[in-house]
Amino acid sequence: MNNILLTGGAGFIGSHLVDHLLREPHARVTVVDNFNDFYDPAIKRANLAAHLPREDFALVEADIADSRAMNELFARAAFDCVVHLAARAGVGPSLADPLAYEETNVRGTFALLEAARLNHVRKFIFGSSSSVYGVNSRVPFSEGVPLASPISPYAATKIAGEAACRVYSHLYDLRVVCLRLFTVYGPRQRPDLAIHKFARLITGRKPIPIFGDGTTRRDYTYIDDIVSGLAAAIDYDQSRFEIVNLGESQTVELRRLVELLEQALGKRAIIDRQPLQPGDVPATHADISKARKLLGYDPQTNIEAGINRFIEWFERQPLR
Numbered sequence: 349m350n351n352i353l354l355t356g357g358a359g360f361i362g363s364h365l366v367d368h369l370l371r372e373p374h375a376r377v378t379v380v381d382n383f384n385d386f387y388d389p390a391i392k393r394a395n396l397a398a399h400l401p402r403e404d405f406a407l408v409e410a411d412i413a414d415s416r417a418m419n420e421l422f423a424r425a426a427f428d429c430v431v432h433l434a435a436r437a438g439v440g441p442s443l444a445d446p447l448a449y450e451e452t453n454v455r456g457t458f459a460l461l462e463a464a465r466l467n468h469v470r471k472f473i474f475g476s477s478s479s480v481y482g483v484n485s486r487v488p489f490s491e492g493v494p495l496a497s498p499i500s501p502y503a504a505t506k507i508a509g510e511a512a513c514r515v516y517s518h519l520y521d522l523r524v525v526c527l528r529l530f531t532v533y534g535p536r537q538r539p540d541l542a543i544h545k546f547a548r549l550i551t552g553r554k555p556i557p558i559f560g561d562g563t564t565r566r567d568y569t570y571i572d573d574i575v576s577g578l579a580a581a582i583d584y585d586q587s588r589f590e591i592v593n594l595g596e597s598q599t600v601e602l603r604r605l606v607e608l609l610e611q612a613l614g615k616r617a618i619i620d621r622q623p624l625q626p627g628d629v630p631a632t633h634a635d636i637s638k639a640r641k642l643l644g645y646d647p648q649t650n651i652e653a654g655i656n657r658f659i660e661w662f663e664r665q666p667l668r
Contacts, residue, residue: 352582353427355380355412355460356434360536361475361529361574363395365431368575370405378406378425380418380434386441387539395536412456415463422467429471429582432460435505438540439479439627442502453505454512461516471523473581474513478530478567478595478632479503488633491528491591500627510591517589524588525581530595530634534571534654535661542602543568543655546609546617547662555620562603564624565631567595570649570657580643595634596647608652612659 352369356362357379369377379396383389399405410417412434434456436442436449457474464472481489482497498504510526517524537544549556577594584590606617639645649657 350374351376351378351426351428352431353378353380353421353425353429354431354433356432356475357381358383358392358396358407359433360538361532361571361578362433363392363536364534364571364575365433365578366396366399366405368579370399370402376404378408378421378427380408380410380412380421382411382434383409386437391539413451413459415459418459418463419466422463422469427467427469429473430460430464430469431473431475431578431582432457433475435475436502437538439500439502440625442500442505443627446501449501449505453502454508457509457512461512461522464522465516465520469522471582472513472516473578474509474524474526476510476526476528476591477503477506478528478593478634479629480506480510480528481629481632483629487631488597488635489593490635491593491638499629502627514589521588523585524590525584526591527577527581528591528593528634529574530567530569530593530632532569532571532574534658536571537658543605543609543658544662546606547613547659550609550613550615550617553615553618555618556606557620557622558602558606559622559628560602560624562601562606564602564628565599565633566602566605567597567599567632567634568605568651568654569594569596569634569647570654573647573649577639577643577645580645584643586642590642592639592642593634593636594639594645595632595636596649596651597634597636598650599631599633600651605651608655609659612655
């Protein structure tokens with residue numbers, strides 16, 4: 349049996365990974381989530397509701413930065429693999445409360461690594477972020493470039509998390525894969541993220557905030573492709589430590605994204621132009637050649653198809 353601990357498993361990405369893992373035979377999944385109020389905890393609870401009766405699924409409500417709680421959980425569960433997706437997310441909110449980000453994203457990661465060490469867990473998957481690349485002129489972003497220009501506390505905490513993983517891998521023979529995720533979207537996306545937020549505002553005939561002139565570019569990656577990469581990382585058993593990008597490897601301008609949402613919704617957006625936000629980068633673009641080679645990663649969903657699938661889900665939601 350593959351006994352997996354998934355932190356942040358009630359969230360957008362985590363809950364999709366739970367769905368995937370529980371379709372596999374002989375898998376057992378334990379989710380740790382603290383259900384904080386960054387967005388409505390009821391949304392996160394609904395993401396996992398269908399799995400609660402299952403014998404091969406367990407939900408633990410706890411804070412990953414609580415080292416005692418993590419040690420007790422690890423000691424009684426004998427996990428084969430930790431998939432660490434729990435984090436304080438978002439660039440903007442990290443500017444307002446950097447210490448909360450440090451507590452969860454840095455201390456929480458150390459607490460999990462230490463619990464893994466003490467309880468002889470052999471594999472650890474860390475959910476990092478494209479934000480670590482900061483303002484970087486080497487496009488597309490490849491894993492070997494120096495991370496010299498982070499421009500948000502969030503990015504700094506993810507760099508620290510990667511460094512902690514590298515140290516534990518080196519000292520304690522822990523097999524680690526750090527996955528740098530690029531702008532993930534799809535059904536269940538957090539309501540504060542651009543695609544979901546814009547769809548809600550366009551539907552309600554309210555202005556959408558566009559920061560800058562609309563030419564910022566993001567490597568939007570559909571959730572199914574991200575889940576395939578996460579699953580492949582769980583199965584990866586070659587080198588002891590790797591950092592791997594997971595993206596679509598195509599970039600989309602913000603103004604093009606708005607056009608696609610307008611087309612899918614059949615409604616025009618009302619644009620509220622605002623200055624660029626502190627901490628935002630002009631572009632993200634993943635070099636996924638390493639992911640293709642090591643993980644067999646092959647993203648299948650382009651932005652046009654992905655937006656249509658998201659809107660199909662969005663329009664089925666009772667409260668928007």
